[in-house]
Amino acid sequence: MTEFALTIEWKGFEKDKYVHTVLEDNILPPYIRQCRWFAGKARKIKQLKVRHVVHFEEFIFMMFEARYEENDAELYLLPLSFIEDNTQDIPAKGILSKAAMDDKTGHLVDAIYDVNFRSAIYRSIFNQSQIRQYNQDLLTFTKGKAFEEESAEIDSYLPDIDSSNSAMIFGGKYFLKLYRKLFSETNPEVEMVEFITQYSEFRNIPLFAGSITWNRKDEAATTFGVMVQVVENIKDDWSMTGDYLNDFLEAFVEGNFQIKESVFDKVTQLAHRTAQMHLALFALRGADNFNAEPFDRQYRRYLHEKFENLLERRYTLLTDNYLKLDEQAQNLAWTFMEAKDLILDFIDQILTRPLSSFRTRIHGDYHLGQILATNDDLVIIDFEGEPESSITERKIKHSPLKDVAGMIRSYHYAVSAKLFNSAETSTRETIVLQRAADRWYKLIKDTYLEEYLSMFGSPHPLFKDPNEVNYLLLFHLLEKAIYELGYEVNYRPTWVKIPLKGIVEVINEIEKLRR
Incomplete structure (x- = not known):
């Protein structure tokens, strides 16, 4: 908390340039640096600017812009409340500054x-x-199908x-997510x-229980928050898969390759739930942003250009960091770089290959961490x-196999991370660990894919024939692994071999197709 004391008044707050300046120069800079939701902590901020103010009863939804040295900018939501001294116990991380309002002293706080x-x-x-605003904007609160309460009062x-x-x-029943980084469009999560x-x-x-939307005249609506029913869960599927892998690791150390039947049961269940989600999204009708669409020329060009640009950036990144990699990662990287022409030819096929399958809205960030395990079922989140x-990109319709590829890559990460980063296997030869990881991954991948398509x-x-399924799955597996490469090179160089191994596996499959 800054020691700066600020005199505030909600009425006319949107025009109070003095208060804005104090916030921008003195209060916000140190405050947002300690906020988990502020994504620009590692970047050099050129300017902070209060951009919009939306009134809500005795509170304010304030939006500020963070502009960086690279001259790009992000818009953040910070709801504000004035808390009079000795009326509520607010944690230090929620207090922006000392403040006064209507001759009362207290603190300006993050309203949550x-x-x-x-x-x-x-x-x-x-x-x-x-709630109509001073400029005729509307702050709109929507109640969804899953909202069941008969009283407006509830604990929180x-x-x-x-x-x-x-x-x-x-009330232990509804989960409200307040978005911090804002976009000038409806958040895809609310729509989905x-x-x-x-x-x-x-x-x-x-299940959808409600939303908060800022509706602006002549501009797209901005989503402030979404409310859903609380999911009583045990843990996410990444953690559960980690538990399965602990059992596998224990058997492996003792010289046994062993996967319990219950693991295949859970993989099958996830495959079925994934397919049911995609079937539900395919069946939705009545709104352009959900109707299924073909692989038209414009979409094919978009996919091709995006993939080519990604590939070029990753080749440059890998070349610049090649000497920092360990021997196994270097060998895999060399195979990847040597196959550039093969990969480009494979990507080019998206422009001309006959594709009769349809594409729909998909999850878009699908991995084991997005699955919650309940007592007897699985719930897909986020x-x-x-x-x-x-x-805009997040709302583009794709083949559901893009989600499938994301989940398959997640399984690959799970087993690779477990075998290559555990103390129990630190003395084992790399080739032995790789062989075990490959076998586990292939069994799980094949089970998941077969059960999904069934x-x-x-x-x-959505899937006209096996040839289209095979091509599109390889396309998205390769795209996902190349995308992952960027994060690992920059932040976890010892993990670079995981996406590289995924890339090389797809290269091998492409070579088989060519033969």
């Missing part, structure tokens, strides 16, 4: 820590309130979740969970899409 703000949010969703608390957004729990909840029978997602993509029947509009 104010129980009255949380109550007002819930009450507004219950009443489906619309902030769960201990380390996230890039902020979470609130109401609302449509699936409202218009399909698929229930293995957190429909925001790929974090590094724009909102849910559709053949032919199906």
Whole structure:
């Protein structure tokens, strides 16, 4: 908390240039540096600017822009509340500064820590309130199909979740995600969970209970938050897969290759739930942003250009860091770089290859960490899409095999991380570990893929024939592994061999197809 004392008044806050300047120059810089949701902590900030103010009862939804030295900018949401001294116990991480309002002294705080703000949010969703602003904008609260309460009063608390957004729990039944980094479009997560909840029978997602939207005149709506039903879960599927791999590792150290039948049962269950999600998204009708579409020329060009640009960036990155890699990673990297012409030819086929399959909205960031395990089932969460993509890109329709490829790569990461980074295997030869990892991965991958495709029947509009399935799956597996390479080179160089191994496996499959 800064020691700067600020005199504030909500009425006219949007025009109070003095208060804005104090916030921008003195209060926000140190405050946001300690906020988990602020993604620019490692970057040099050129300017902070209060851009928009939305009034909400006795609170403010303030939006500020962070502009960086590279001259790009991000917009963040920071709800504000004034807490009078000795009225609430606010944690230090929620206090921006000392403040005064209406001759009362207290603190300016991030409003999520104010129980009255949380109550007002819930009450507004219950009443489906619309609050007109000074400039005729509307702050709109929507109630969803899964909202079942008959009273506008409920208890609330902030769960201990380390996230890039902020979470609130109401009555132990509803989970509200308040988005911090904003985009000038409806967040895809709101669209996805609302449509699936409202218009399909698929229930293995957190069901839509409400949303908060800032509707601006002549501009796209901006999503402030989404509310869903709480999912009572044991752990996420990444952790559960880690448990399975612990059993596998224990047997491996003792000289046995052993996978319990219960592991295949869970993989089968995940494959079925994935297929049911995709079938639900395919069946949704009545809105352009959900209707299935063909692989038209414009989409093919988009895929091709995006993949080629990604490939070029990764080749440059790998070349610049080649000498920093260990011997195994260097060998894999060399195979990847030598296959450049082969890969480019494979990518080019997306422009001309006959493709009769359809594409739909998909999850977009699908991996084991996005699956919650309940007592006897699995629930798919977090429909925001790929974090590094724009909102427009996240809403582009793709083959559902893009999600499938993401999950398959996640399984590859799980087994590779376990075998190559465990103390129990630190003395084992790399080739022995790789052989065990490859065998585990192949068994799990084949089970997942076979069970997934079995849910559709053949032919199906999404998957016209095995040749198309094979090509599109390899395309997205290669795209995903090359994408992963960037993070590992920059942040975990000892893990670079994991995506590189995935890339080389696809290269081998492409060579088989050519032969």
